[in-house]
Amino acid sequence: MTHDAGKAQQALETDIAIIGGGMAGASLALLLDKYCPQFSVTLVEQRPLPQSGPLQLPSFDARATALSAGAIDIFKSLDVWPVLQTHCAMIERVHVSDRGHAGGAQLGERDLGDAQSLGAVVENAVLGPVLLEAVRNTGARLLAPATVTNLEIGARGAELLLQVSGAATTLRAQLVVVADGAESSLRKQLGIDQRYVDYQQQALVTTVEIDRSHDGVAYERFTARGPMALLPLPARDGAQRMALVWTRPDRESSADEAVGVERLLALPERDFCKALQDEFGWRAGRILRCGERHHYPLGLSLSDEQVRSHVVLMGNAAHFLHPVAGQGFNLTLRDCETLAQVVARGVASNCAPGELHLLMDYAESRQRDQALTIGFSDRVPGLFSSANPWLQVARQFGLLGLALAPPLRSAFARQAAGLGL
Ligand SMILES: Cc1cc2nc3c(=O)[nH]c(=O)nc-3n(C[C@H](O)[C@H](O)[C@H](O)COP(=O)(O)OP(=O)(O)OC[C@H]3O[C@@H](n4cnc5c(N)ncnc54)[C@H](O)[C@@H]3O)c2cc1C
Incomplete structure (x- = not known):
């Protein structure tokens, strides 16, 4: 569905542009390829993405990530797991x-x-090359190093201004997914506020x-x-x-x-x-x-809006959680899968990927899981001094246990939210 338009004007076109090649952006590119391969995808990353050697991306630094069973299932469905598994404990x-x-x-x-x-558990420095190699094997276009400096949303889609090797380039997309991290400069440009708890x-x-x-x-x-x-x-x-x-x-x-x-x-x-x-x-x-x-x-940062016409905020740009319970990326992966499924469902009803009602469907279907997961992780700092018996139960099972065991987590979260078991 994509064609590079007029090289003289250096304008590019794509159905879906993803800004940020970190854990969120790379995973979404793979899920879009799985659920809606008919759409062209362009992944824009400001850091270089060498085919070998270490990656200097924030996502793929010295940390390790605890992947839940659900995340492993998603990686299995993307055919990434056989390689990843050899690097996991x-x-x-x-x-x-x-x-x-x-x-x-x-x-x-x-x-x-x-x-x-x-x-x-996988080291992020290993996860990065595995994900990006898999993205290279899809039809996605990778633009790196390329920085998005401006983002305009019009009635027909998004227009992005990129700096690629010192030259200005325009990229037009029906849907732009902003996955540029917790400090998201594009979220600020869109005038979307965030709540922050230090x-x-x-x-x-x-x-x-x-x-x-x-x-x-x-x-x-x-x-x-x-x-x-x-x-x-x-x-x-x-x-x-x-x-x-x-x-x-x-x-x-x-x-x-x-x-x-x-x-x-x-x-x-x-x-x-x-x-x-x-x-x-x-x-x-x-x-x-x-x-x-x-x-x-x-800290906890939450974007006030996650979708607008032609725009979705994803990963740390949408929500940044306390890391000790190991939930941030697992939650993002579930967000990414739902977005790809919703966009694929839109194809059947002739909906372009950036249509607002489609993106609202996405936001609505992610509301409950996000609220439970974010609510739980926000209570983490209070867990250690509180005499609340439910918080003591959480201490018994452990944050990681709650994070990795959905039934326990949901039981705890329901109780903590006052919903009962
Ligand atoms: C200490 C710690 C431990 C954690 N452990 C776990 C865990 O065990 N399990 C778990 O599920 N989660 C964990 N997390 C959460 C997880 O790390 C995050 O969910 C993940 O890093 C989100 O990545 P991201 O792609 O959204 O953002 P980022 O990693 O910040 O990626 C954003 C990318 O966008 C690029 N970019 C920025 N601006 C532009 C621009 N204008 N143009 C082009 N590119 C741009 C950046 O270069 C960057 O590569 C942990 C987090 C921390 C801090």
């Missing part, structure tokens, strides 16, 4: 413990009812090496200052590795002896491992080494 059990209390609770596959597995916490992220097999156990530990998670990773060169997400307050308090994020980042490796061991305990074994340490400010 499957989660066999989730072990939950409270600092200061002996024992702990375990969540295994049997607790999941219908769900087939607890999920898997949790005044940071997530310190690194990879650690331990002295024994993790046996597929994902550990979640609650401390007075926030939760920490150690997630299984595939062994590398014989080393047993786990991904750490360690939540700490933004600033050090002189009143307690908490070591704030900045000091943890600056500690020599040996001292950092010792501080981590002291806080986490010995359940996962001795912590031998750690990789590069990174930190992410924790």
